[in-house]
Amino acid sequence: MAEKLLNWDEVLIGGTIKDPGNSKQYETGSWRVERPVWNPDTCIQCMFCWVYCPDSAIKVDENGKMAGIDYTFCKGCGICVEQCPSKPKSLKMILESQAKGKTEEELRKEVFSSEK
Amino acid sequence: MALLNELAKKKEGLVSGHRLCPGCTHSVITRQVFAAADTDKYDIVVAAATGCFEVSSGLYPYTSWNVPWIHTAFENAASTISGVEAMYKVWKRKGKTNKDVRFIALASDGGTYDIGFQALSGAIERGHQFLYICNDNNAYQNTGNQRSSATPFGGSTTTSPNGKIKFGKEQPRKDIVSIIEGHHLPYVAQASPSNWRDLMNKVKKALDVNGPTYLNIIEPCTTGWGFPPHMAIDIAQLAVDTCVWPLYEVTNGKIVINYKPKKKLPVTEYLKPQKRFAHLFKKGNEYLIEEFQRQVDNHWEWLLKREECGIEYGTTKE
Numbered sequence: 001m002a003e004k005l006l007n008w009d010e011v012l013i014g015g016t017i018k019d020p021g022n023s024k025q026y027e028t029g030s031w032r033v034e035r036p037v038w039n040p041d042t043c044i045q046c047m048f049c050w051v052y053c054p055d056s057a058i059k060v061d062e063n064g065k066m067a068g069i070d071y072t073f074c075k076g077c078g079i080c081v082e083q084c085p086s087k088p089k090s091l092k093m094i095l096e097s098q099a100k101g102k103t104e105e106e107l108r109k110e111v112f113s114s115e116k
Numbered sequence: 117m118a119l120l121n122e123l124a125k126k127k128e129g130l131v132s133g134h135r136l137c138p139g140c141t142h143s144v145i146t147r148q149v150f151a152a153a154d155t156d157k158y159d160i161v162v163a164a165a166t167g168c169f170e171v172s173s174g175l176y177p178y179t180s181w182n183v184p185w186i187h188t189a190f191e192n193a194a195s196t197i198s199g200v201e202a203m204y205k206v207w208k209r210k211g212k213t214n215k216d217v218r219f220i221a222l223a224s225d226g227g228t229y230d231i232g233f234q235a236l237s238g239a240i241e242r243g244h245q246f247l248y249i250c251n252d253n254n255a256y257q258n259t260g261n262q263r264s265s266a267t268p269f270g271g272s273t274t275t276s277p278n279g280k281i282k283f284g285k286e287q288p289r290k291d292i293v294s295i296i297e298g299h300h301l302p303y304v305a306q307a308s309p310s311n312w313r314d315l316m317n318k319v320k321k322a323l324d325v326n327g328p329t330y331l332n333i334i335e336p337c338t339t340g341w342g343f344p345p346h347m348a349i350d351i352a353q354l355a356v357d358t359c360v361w362p363l364y365e366v367t368n369g370k371i372v373i374n375y376k377p378k379k380k381l382p383v384t385e386y387l388k389p390q391k392r393f394a395h396l397f398k399k400g401n402e403y404l405i406e407e408f409q410r411q412v413d414n415h416w417e418w419l420l421k422r423e424e425c426g427i428e429y430g431t432t433k434e
């Protein structure tokens with residue numbers, strides 16, 4: 001990602017960063033080798049994936065419910081899949097290469113076709 | 117503790133875009149800390165010692181923190197937070213602020229058990245109101261897995277490698293929680309991100325204490341410990357279920373064990389999935405696993421006995 005470097009006289013005293021949470025401008029999703037795919041049909045909304053995700057990459061709606069994966073930041077660690085307690089699991093890991101050129105909906109169908 | 121759906125609606129104190137390894141639990145713990153904190157009631161200020169978490173969440177010109185966060189040196193997170201807390205108290209007295217602010221110092225084991233210990237001990241003794249959190253990943257991970265006094269017996273690191281002559285670290289872990297307890301502070305506890313409800317209860321409690329508090333939290337490190345990233349929380353759970361990492365809290369010297377596994381698993385369940393312990397499973401090294409088990413059992417029995425005894429610091433009061 002292209003970063004605009006500050007001039008020496010623009011740097012604040014103490015190296016202060018004045019925009020809280022500005023690392024959201026830095027995508028970590030490109031690190032991913034594998035990605036989790038979510039199946040809302042079997043999800044029991046326990047939010048374990050949310051509480052264990054290291055990268056705040058579980059999307060939450062206004063009711064505090066699981067609403068999908070934020071692929072801009074998800075690093076593909078697989079913790080959410082491992083911890084998902086629903087039977088069958090509502091999250092599955094696939095290779096990034098398998099996801100190429102497909103919409104989330106298409107992937108969902110492909111990955112979870114046998115479970116509905 | 118509120119339902120996770122409620123907590124998930126809160127503004128996050130730590131956001132994405134940090135550069136911790138995939139599956140690193142430094143951020144898992146901190147997300148749970150912020151979820152637990154009563155941020156409607158008070159603001160939070162954090163001072164962080166250097167280490168993996170600090171370098172990956174404060175990579176200039178970016179920060180992943182949504183709260184005031186001070187990067188301090190390796191050895192003085194506790195001194196930094198002491199100064200901030202002292203200033204806040206003066207401001208309050210002079211009417212310069214009427215905000216309710218709570219203070220957190222954050223470091224890993226290197227910055228706590230070893231190099232930051234003097235600053236920590238001093239800050240607790242002076243009685244500042246702050247919560248010190250040690251995300252204990254059992255070594256100096258940011259510089260590539262060097263042994264610390266938190267590295268477990270038998271653990272292989274780059275400075276306690278296993279080989280023909282040595283079997284990894286020869287000394288047992290330092291019992292930091294007991295050492296902190298020796299300061300007779302109001303509240304000290306040990307927690308694990310696998311048991312998030314327990315961790316959150318402890319954070320909430322600690323932040324409401326008027327005085328110094330300490331939390332020792334296991335922080336599985338996929339890179340240094342050598343397990344696949346998706347297993348990070350499983351490893352923490354195994355540490356708890358084998359009693360390698362007992363969950364307990366000490367309030368004014370009185371200990372309560374918060375979780376007693378229904379079936380205490382053998383330590384091999386915890387050791388097996390981690391590369392840093394692989395050599396312990398070689399033929400002829402059985403005695404090392406026995407020794408590991410013995411140390412864990414001893415400590416666990418000691419905690420159980422203490423709980424049974426149930427007295428406070430410097431008294432015979434139950």
Ligand SMILES: Cc1ncc(C[n+]2csc(CCOP(=O)(O)OP(=O)(O)O)c2C)c(N)n1
Nearest residue numbers: 167168190224225226227255256257258259
């Ligand atoms: C005085 C000093 N010595 C050495 C270093 C180099 N250094 C930076 S981070 C680090 C290791 C940190 O280990 P720990 O506190 O356990 O944090 P972790 O990286 O494991 O999370 C070291 C040795 C430093 N920054 N300052």
Ligand code: SF4
Nearest residue numbers: 053074075077078080
């Ligand atoms: S794979 Fe890891 S980073 Fe991605 S959503 Fe799951 S837990 Fe979060």
Ligand code: SF4
Nearest residue numbers: 043044046047049084
């Ligand atoms: S862990 Fe699984 S079941 Fe629970 S909310 Fe996440 S996807 Fe749904």
Ligand code: SF4
Nearest residue numbers: 137140168337338339
């Ligand atoms: S080396 Fe370990 S502690 Fe450091 S960022 Fe990676 S997983 Fe986390």
Ligand SMILES: [Mg+2]
Nearest residue numbers: 224225226255
């Ligand atoms: Mg460490």
